[in-house]
Amino acid sequence: MAEKPKLHYTRGRGKMESIRWLLAAAGVEFEEEFIEKKEDLEKLRNDGSLLFQQVPMVEIDGMKMVQTRAILCYIAGKYNLYGKDLKERAWIDMYVEGTTDLMGMIMALPFQAADVKEKNIALITERATTRYFPVYEKALKDHGQDYLVGNKLSWADIHLLEAILMTEELKSDILSAFPLLQAFKGRMSNVPTIKKFLQPGSQRKPPLDEKSIANVRKIFSI
Numbered sequence: 001m002a003e004k005p006k007l008h009y010t011r012g013r014g015k016m017e018s019i020r021w022l023l024a025a026a027g028v029e030f031e032e033e034f035i036e037k038k039e040d041l042e043k044l045r046n047d048g049s050l051l052f053q054q055v056p057m058v059e060i061d062g063m064k065m066v067q068t069r070a071i072l073c074y075i076a077g078k079y080n081l082y083g084k085d086l087k088e089r090a091w092i093d094m095y096v097e098g099t100t101d102l103m104g105m106i107m108a109l110p111f112q113a114a115d116v117k118e119k120n121i122a123l124i125t126e127r128a129t130t131r132y133f134p135v136y137e138k139a140l141k142d143h144g145q146d147y148l149v150g151n152k153l154s155w156a157d158i159h160l161l162e163a164i165l166m167t168e169e170l171k172s173d174i175l176s177a178f179p180l181l182q183a184f185k186g187r188m189s190n191v192p193t194i195k196k197f198l199q200p201g202s203q204r205k206p207p208l209d210e211k212s213i214a215n216v217r218k219i220f221s222i
Contacts, residue, residue: 005030006059008044010219012212013205014107015068016056018100018162020204022072024197025158026079032203038219072096076155083149091149095136095156099163102132106166110208111222121170128167133178136160140180146187153191161188169207 005023009016011034023030035041035055045053051066058065061078065071076082076092083089105124109117139148148156164185167174175182188194197204208216216222 007032008057009055010035010216012208012216017205019071021158021162022075025194027193041219081155083154088149092154092156095148096159098132099159102128103163103166110213125171133181137178137180140184157188
């Protein structure tokens with residue numbers, strides 16, 4: 001039996017969280033080796049585990065994979081979540097890049113000063129409701145299927161649900177003008193593997209608290 005993928009990152013969400021989501025949605029059990037202090041990161045760097053001296057890093061199929069996008073593409077392809085042909089893959093890529101842009105803005109918030117953070121929450125809310133969510137609402141309407149691409153679960157759906165839940169943590173009624181996305185959220189949250197990941201006690205990570213933020217700053221010298 002193949003070894004479980006092993007994820008190397010801090011205890012926070014960060015760039016690893018989408019990888020956790022994708023593996024969980026694919027029904028793949030994984031282990032985590034947490035980077036708790038700066039020395040843990042230095043050890044990975046010094047033993048040659050990190051191709052570009054950066055995490056996330058995932059040990060999978062005999063590889064020590066780095067670069068978030070490369071890891072996600074590999075997992076999506078391996079577990080049949082990357083469309084049936086090149087055209088579907090292109091659509092999945094476009095949708096994922098959009099949600100990645102939105103989530104990147106949210107990920108940066110804990111490390112910002114209070115006044116900057118407040119302005120950026122307003123900007124994120126505005127971008128989500130005028131630039132990003134209208135695209136997915138229209139895609140679901142035009143496509144007429146339960147999923148964004150083709151008629152089966154893909155990486156694009158999983159990533160969008162993650163983005164929706166992240167934005168709802170900032171503004172709980174952010175989907176109020178998007179009925180198809182509300183229905184999509186309900187459907188995706190009930191996919192058995194995803195439902196399991198959303199339960200308390202899973203490997204899904206909570207938002208960073210002040211103590212965790214301070215620790216991340218220390219580990220990565222930020």
